[in-house]
Amino acid sequence: MSDSTAIANGAPEAQHHEHPSYQRHHFESVEQQADATNFAMWLFLLTEIMFFGGLFTAYLIYRNWYYPAFVAASHQLNIFWGTANTGVLISSSFTMAMGVWCAETRRKSGLVLCLVLTFVLGLIFLGIKTIEYSEKIEKHHVPGFHYSVKNFTDPASDPETYKEYKDKPMPLDMARHTELYFFLYFAMTGMHALHMIIGIAILGFMIFRARAGAYTGGHVTFVENFGLYWHFVDIIWIFLFPLLYLISRHQ
Amino acid sequence: MNEITHQPAAEHGEHEHHVTPPIVYMVIFGCLLAFTALTVGASYIEMGVFNPIVALAIGVIKATLVVLFFMGVKYSTKLTKLTLGAGLFTFLALIGMTLADYISRAWGRW
Numbered sequence: 233m234s235d236s237t238a239i240a241n242g243a244p245e246a247q248h249h250e251h252p253s254y255q256r257h258h259f260e261s262v263e264q265q266a267d268a269t270n271f272a273m274w275l276f277l278l279t280e281i282m283f284f285g286g287l288f289t290a291y292l293i294y295r296n297w298y299y300p301a302f303v304a305a306s307h308q309l310n311i312f313w314g315t316a317n318t319g320v321l322i323s324s325s326f327t328m329a330m331g332v333w334c335a336e337t338r339r340k341s342g343l344v345l346c347l348v349l350t351f352v353l354g355l356i357f358l359g360i361k362t363i364e365y366s367e368k369i370e371k372h373h374v375p376g377f378h379y380s381v382k383n384f385t386d387p388a389s390d391p392e393t394y395k396e397y398k399d400k401p402m403p404l405d406m407a408r409h410t411e412l413y414f415f416l417y418f419a420m421t422g423m424h425a426l427h428m429i430i431g432i433a434i435l436g437f438m439i440f441r442a443r444a445g446a447y448t449g450g451h452v453t454f455v456e457n458f459g460l461y462w463h464f465v466d467i468i469w470i471f472l473f474p475l476l477y478l479i480s481r482h483q
Numbered sequence: 484m485n486e487i488t489h490q491p492a493a494e495h496g497e498h499e500h501h502v503t504p505p506i507v508y509m510v511i512f513g514c515l516l517a518f519t520a521l522t523v524g525a526s527y528i529e530m531g532v533f534n535p536i537v538a539l540a541i542g543v544i545k546a547t548l549v550v551l552f553f554m555g556v557k558y559s560t561k562l563t564k565l566t567l568g569a570g571l572f573t574f575l576a577l578i579g580m581t582l583a584d585y586i587s588r589a590w591g592r593w
Contacts, residue, residue, distance in 0.1 A: 266500070267560055267562065270559070270560075270563060271562055271563065271566060274563055274567060274570075275566065277570075278566065278567075278569075278570035278573075281570055281571075281574050282570075282573075282577070285574050285577065285578065288578075289577075289578050289581055289582075292578075293581075293582070293585055311523065311526070315519065315523050318519050319516065319519060322512065322515045322516060322519065323512075325512075325515075325549065325553055326508060326509075326511075326512040326515075326553075328553075329511075329512075329552075329553045330505060330508055333502065333503065333504075333505055336500065336502045337502065452500075456555075459554070460554050463549050463550075463553045463554045464554075466549060466553075467546045467549050467550070470542050470545045470546050470549070471539075471542050473522075473542075474522055474538035474539065474541070474542050475535075475538070475539075477526075478522065478525075478526035478538050479526065479534050479535040481526045481527065481534070482526075482530075482534060
């Protein structure tokens with residue numbers, strides 16, 4: 233594609249190497265192009281690490297400051313749904329990795345199948361997240377004007393959680409800090425979900441392109457780099473899950 | 484894990500490209516699910532201060548598996564490895580400095 237344009241525009245023949253159509257002119261070789269693109273993707277992921285890192289650091293510090301509030305608030309999360317979602321996300325990472333393999337070994341229908349599975353698993357993850365969010369909305373645990381500390385100043389008002397954890401009533405000045413936990417909960421899982429939504433949108437685009445055979449002709453950079461993004465989102469969840477759901481069970 | 488396969492058709496000098504065989508992905512997938520079960524199981528055991536430490540350690544192991552195999556860093560160029568290493572170092576340095584500040588100033592006096 234770029235070859236013919238360059239020739240039509242009268243690019244100097246001397247500098248024109250024989251190369252596949254997907255190689256850009258400013259690269260010496262396909263390998264150099266792939267390495268450069270891969271490097272760029274990793275740099276982007278580093279900025280993402282810094283971005284989520286800030287949220288994780290805030291969580292770390294506030295959890296230590298307002299420890300009783302964070303413990304009681306995290307008892308509100310449902311470990312069953314959290315575990316199920318972790319399984320779903322890891323499975324989607326696996327299907328994505330298999331998709332990269334299919335692209336590399338030029339299996340078109342395999343690639344389409346893997347991308348569709350990844351797409352569906354991503355949607356299931358968001359569906360489960362919706363179930364969890366709606367419970368928070370019902371219980372007035374979304375930070376803001378409608379936030380209620382009732383379940384923390386009077387734990388018995390929430391029989392289901394009380395049965396499991398037997399939390400003691402907290403004084404109001406500590407109980408109000410549970411709002412900070414839920415703020416960080418929604419900020420972290422919400423940003424994670426936003427990354428999932430963007431990823432699912434790109435997956436939809438890739439499914440169409442893959443059906444047309446775009447990634448199974450030897451040029452796999454796009455699938456590979458999208459895979460890096462998808463796995464990165466998986467890694468964020470690998471840390472969110474224990475920190476938000478698990479570590480306060482016994483405190 | 485040590486098979487190094489090349490792209491099937493190597494028309495006009497296509498670059499060498501490591502293809503991770505599916506069996507590796509399947510083994511890693513199994514490990515990740517096992518570690519997930521382990522971390523949930525561990526959260527049901529009373530370990531005091533070690534609960535978060537164990538949970539984070541398992542998280543780090545899982546993340547390492549994903550980075551090395553799913554993201555293929557194990558087979559990638561030195562540049563990629565250095566980039567990732569530099570990023571993790573910067574991340575830990577920033578967290579370390581932030582925590583040093585909080586711990587040494589107002590800890591316990593909020």
